[in-house]
Amino acid sequence: MSVSTAMGPYRRPVPTRRTGMRRVLREMRKQWTAYLFLAPVLLLFSVFTVFSVGYAFYLSFHQWNILEPAKPFVGLDNYARLLDDGRFRQAIGNTIYYTAASVPLTIGLGLAVALLLNNQIRARGIFRTFFYLPVVTPLVIASIIWKWVYNGDYGLANYYLMKFNIINEPLLWLADKNLAMPAVIITSVWKGVGFAMVVYLAGLQSIPEDYYDAAKIDGATGWRRLRDITIPLLSSTTLFLLVISILGSFQVFTQIFIMTNGGPLGRTRTIVWYIYTTAFKDFNMGYAAAMAFALFAMMLGFTLLQFRFLRREIEY
Amino acid sequence: MAVVTRERKSTRVPARELGTGRRQQFEEISGKALVYLLLFAGSVIFVAPFVWMVSSSFQDVSDMFRWPPSWIPRNPSFDNYVEFFRQERIGRYFFNSAYVALTVTALQLFTSSLAAYTFAKRRFPGRDLLFIITLGTMMIPGQVTLIPNYVILRHIPFFGGNDIMGSGGSGWLDSYWGLIVPQGASAFGIFLMRQYMKSIPDDLLDAARVDGGSEFRIFAQIVMPLCRPALAALGIFTFTYVWDDFFWPLIIVSSEELRTLPLGLALFVVRNRTVWDLLMAGSVITTLPVLIVFLVFQRHFIRGIAVTGMK
Numbered sequence: 001m002s003v004s005t006a007m008g009p010y011r012r013p014v015p016t017r018r019t020g021m022r023r024v025l026r027e028m029r030k031q032w033t034a035y036l037f038l039a040p041v042l043l044l045f046s047v048f049t050v051f052s053v054g055y056a057f058y059l060s061f062h063q064w065n066i067l068e069p070a071k072p073f074v075g076l077d078n079y080a081r082l083l084d085d086g087r088f089r090q091a092i093g094n095t096i097y098y099t100a101a102s103v104p105l106t107i108g109l110g111l112a113v114a115l116l117l118n119n120q121i122r123a124r125g126i127f128r129t130f131f132y133l134p135v136v137t138p139l140v141i142a143s144i145i146w147k148w149v150y151n152g153d154y155g156l157a158n159y160y161l162m163k164f165n166i167i168n169e170p171l172l173w174l175a176d177k178n179l180a181m182p183a184v185i186i187t188s189v190w191k192g193v194g195f196a197m198v199v200y201l202a203g204l205q206s207i208p209e210d211y212y213d214a215a216k217i218d219g220a221t222g223w224r225r226l227r228d229i230t231i232p233l234l235s236s237t238t239l240f241l242l243v244i245s246i247l248g249s250f251q252v253f254t255q256i257f258i259m260t261n262g263g264p265l266g267r268t269r270t271i272v273w274y275i276y277t278t279a280f281k282d283f284n285m286g287y288a289a290a291m292a293f294a295l296f297a298m299m300l301g302f303t304l305l306q307f308r309f310l311r312r313e314i315e316y
Numbered sequence: 317m318a319v320v321t322r323e324r325k326s327t328r329v330p331a332r333e334l335g336t337g338r339r340q341q342f343e344e345i346s347g348k349a350l351v352y353l354l355l356f357a358g359s360v361i362f363v364a365p366f367v368w369m370v371s372s373s374f375q376d377v378s379d380m381f382r383w384p385p386s387w388i389p390r391n392p393s394f395d396n397y398v399e400f401f402r403q404e405r406i407g408r409y410f411f412n413s414a415y416v417a418l419t420v421t422a423l424q425l426f427t428s429s430l431a432a433y434t435f436a437k438r439r440f441p442g443r444d445l446l447f448i449i450t451l452g453t454m455m456i457p458g459q460v461t462l463i464p465n466y467v468i469l470r471h472i473p474f475f476g477g478n479d480i481m482g483s484g485g486s487g488w489l490d491s492y493w494g495l496i497v498p499q500g501a502s503a504f505g506i507f508l509m510r511q512y513m514k515s516i517p518d519d520l521l522d523a524a525r526v527d528g529g530s531e532f533r534i535f536a537q538i539v540m541p542l543c544r545p546a547l548a549a550l551g552i553f554t555f556t557y558v559w560d561d562f563f564w565p566l567i568i569v570s571s572e573e574l575r576t577l578p579l580g581l582a583l584f585v586v587r588n589r590t591v592w593d594l595l596m597a598g599s600v601i602t603t604l605p606v607l608i609v610f611l612v613f614q615r616h617f618i619r620g621i622a623v624t625g626m627k
């Protein structure tokens with residue numbers, strides 16, 4: 001701009017497409033350092049995310065095995081195959097089972113602990129740290145510890161359940177086809193409650209004390225105050241936790257890989273476990289890419305559904 | 317003020333008198349006792365597996381395989397630790413974990429704050445579009461990009477025996493490059509830093525520009541020092557995340573020298589099923605650095621999570 005004034009009286013150019021383009025280019029040249037600053041990030045994202053997604057899409061339309069030179073185009077075959085793949089259906093079922101049990105338990109217990117800690121009590125910080133300790137523990141380590149706890153011969157779980165006469169003989173836990181998934185779920189709940197607790201504690205602190213005072217004067221019992229004030233006012237916190245936890249549990253893998261490796265009898269095969277074995281054990285990467293897109297679609301669908309479903313509740 | 321407090325008191329008293337005084341007091345005390353009881357029982361269950369790991373790591377195998385379980389080691393010793401470092405080349409795993417986690421953290425702090433500064437404080441054509449694309453990458457789950465990224469890394473030219481067309485060798489697979497570079501940028505980090513940088517007044521930066529400071533000097537000498545709290549928070553998150561990460565090393569690494577601690581331990585469990593004494597020592601070693609980071613920065617940690625949770 002300063003250039004044109006220096007050359008004489010400034011005449012506003014008619015904004016044709018060409019001069020507009022030229023102005024943008026001049027502005028880009030002037031601000032070239034901005035693009036330089038963005039270069040590392042843009043380069044990494046364009047290779048490992050943007051190009052990568054496109055490439056995944058390409059792979060999903062091919063019979064693509066990394067070990068075989070011939071990689072024929074197969075159209076929608078990979079997606080069609082998903083529909084009749086009994087193992088994939090089983091993986092979806094197991095993942096839904098895992099999600100449906102672990103998410104409500106984690107969020108419910110997190111809320112319960114947060115409510116208990118929200119009283120005026122001593123050693124609040126210590127209790128909070130105790131419940132948060134599993135969150136800090138690396139997931140691989142948590143899985144290893146619990147695998148040892150579930151040990152059929154010497155594990156803690158069997159010892160204390162038998163000591164308190166809850167069971168009569170040792171359980172096989174991770175080797176039992178009906179108990180393996182619940183055992184993995186318990187591990188995940190143990191690991192996740194602390195996170196939900198911290199988020200709920202923050203939410204609880206934003207509820208004005210006056211509401212409770214008013215409710216007390218009206219003679220509302222503790223239970224009614226919880227049901228009619230606390231829980232509704234925490235609904236945006238709950239929505240956040242639900243979205244995060246459901247997306248996370250759709251992707252469950254590490255616990256499965258370490259504790260059961262999909263067994264017994266495929267009862268703990270989850271979607272990501274199946275994607276992993278298909279891509280990196282069988283090297284059937286085209287088919288695995290199609291599965292990954294199916295998972296993506298499920299996650300997207302669930303997120304949109306929850307926002308729609310819960311927004312109505314928040315706005316009443 | 318006095319009037320106000322008196323008023324508050326006067327509203328509270330009748331509320332109390334609604335119940336029959338003594339009964340209410342009794343209920344309050346027993347209610348509190350119940351709160352403590354539940355919290356205590358809960359923490360015992362939550363901490364027990366953790367304590368169990370630590371106590372097992374100091375026990376001899378013969379003491380570990382004993383009923384009833386002994387929570388306090390009879391003959392506490394560091395033998396498991398010594399043995400673990402000797403047998404499994406854990407020193408190397410430890411180095412790999414630390415090297416990868418620290419490099420990725422440094423890289424992400426640099427690239428994220430550079431990009432965040434540009435998005436927050438510069439005006440240039442295409443800014444909003446580029447920012448939306450950056451945020452959009454957060455939507456895509458890691459599983460979708462996992463397989464193509466494996467193939468991309470395999471075909472990086474001139475590395476791992478590859479020719480200029482990127483074929484013939486293994487590229488960046490099974491190398492520090494592959495472990496580090498793809499994790500070098502984070503949309504979450506950019507978003508976090510940008511939110512923080514928006515609070516820096518523009519006048520401050522304009523003054524520096526008038527004084528002839530280059531954009532990089534403004535960024536490095538004015539903006540970065542002001543962002544220390546945000547950098548600390550992002551650094552802690554990134555370090556912990558990369559230290560704990562298991563999936564990416566599992567896919568990238570095939571040779572033993574490149575295993576990180578979580579990967580090394582996991583493969584140990586999957587392949588040798590019964591060496592629990594050594595595993596517990598390894599678990600303590602793996603947990604310790606993140607635990608220390610957490611305990612030192614506890615306040616930042618919990619506040620950071622609370623803030624991201626509030627949005």
